Amino acid sequence: xxxxxxxxGNWKLNGSRSANAQLLAAVLQARPFGCDAAVCVPFxxxxxxxxxxxxxxxxxxxQDCSAHDSGAYTGEVSAAMLAEFGCRYAIVGHSERRALxxxxxxxxxxxxxxxxxxxxxxSVCVGETREQREAGQTDAVVKRQLSAVIHALAHCAGxxxxxxxxxxxxxxxxxxxxxxxQAVHALLRAQLRAATARADAMxxxxxxxxxxxxxxxxxxxxxxxxxxxxxxxxxxxxxIAICRAAG
Ligand code: 13P
Numbered sequence: 001x002x003x004x005x006x007x008x009g010n011w012k013l014n015g016s017r018s019a020n021a022q023l024l025a026a027v028l029q030a031r032p033f034g035c036d037a038a039v040c041v042p043f044x045x046x047x048x049x050x051x052x053x054x055x056x057x058x059x060x061x062x063q064d065c066s067a068h069d070s071g072a073y074t075g076e077v078s079a080a081m082l083a084e085f086g087c088r089y090a091i092v093g094h095s096e097r098r099a100l101x102x103x104x105x106x107x108x109x110x111x112x113x114x115x116x117x118x119x120x121x122x123s124v125c126v127g128e129t130r131e132q133r134e135a136g137q138t139d140a141v142v143k144r145q146l147s148a149v150i151h152a153l154a155h156c157a158g159x160x161x162x163x164x165x166x167x168x169x170x171x172x173x174x175x176x177x178x179x180x181x182q183a184v185h186a187l188l189r190a191q192l193r194a195a196t197a198r199a200d201a202m203x204x205x206x207x208x209x210x211x212x213x214x215x216x217x218x219x220x221x222x223x224x225x226x227x228x229x230x231x232x233x234x235x236x237x238x239x240i241a242i243c244r245a246a247g
Contacts, residue, residue: 005035005219005246006161006203006226008123009233010063010091011042020045024052026236031057033240034247035226038089039233040123043077046085054086061089064097065120067110079118090115091228093125093145095167105145109152116156123161123205123228124149126188130168138166139187146188150195158198161205162188163228169208171230178217178224181206185223212241219246 015023020041027037038059041049049060066076082090092115093108112122126145128138142164150157164184166176176184185204192199206218207228218224226246232238 033243059088083118105148127165158196163205165207175209182221215245
């Protein structure tokens with residue numbers, strides 16, 4: 001089955017109004033890429049990003065969303081609010097949020113459900129730490145993380161994007177080999193097949209030190225449908241090259 005590739009930039013806690021304007025202008029000018037592409041920006045930049053990208057085929061999203069719709073949750077941003085800005089995606093369960101903010105599998109699942117309820121595609125991140133890989137626990141860890149989301153979403157499980165991001169590869173320059181990444185992607189797709197008839201149409205992204213020089217080999221793998229890009233998404237030339245590798 002042929003799936004259209006997707007490349008998503010995760011800007012993390014980076015950017016400024018002027019830097020964003022320059023980056024987005026360069027990316028817009030370089031299209032078309034032959035793949036779908038999106039940028040997930042810090043919350044305050046969403047309105048401006050929505051205006052800049054309106055009418056283009058470059059999509060935008062957020063890096064998180066609350067599991068709640070409204071209420072006494074200081075500092076949180078709901079999926080309903082994001083939807084007002086035309087967000088197409090919300091990253092949920094990024095390993096930085098799991099590790100630094102104590103997000104549990106259940107909370108990640110609740111966030112995914114909240115996003116979908118407002119028409120936003122959750123990009124659900126799963127991935128093992130280096131210690132877990134060395135202990136032979138990779139398969140069990142990613143299966144457990146995805147299982148919580150599948151269980152919470154039930155018949156909607158086929159509507160998410162899944163991003164495999166080995167924690168040891170994030171921001172370290174240590175990329176999983178294409179074979180290592182493919183093995184986990186195949187496992188995740190098999191798990192999805194058991195849950196939804198849409199599994200073969202679903203988009204599975206790889207993230208973790210994707211760069212222009214390793215992107216093509218990763219994206220050539222049968223179950224890798226694109227990338228979730230951190231550091232390289234902040235450099236226009238690199239992000240553009242990665243999008244072209246996916247196209
Ligand atoms: P890097 O591309 O900087 O390794 O980050 C990957 C990531 O965490 C994307 O969500």
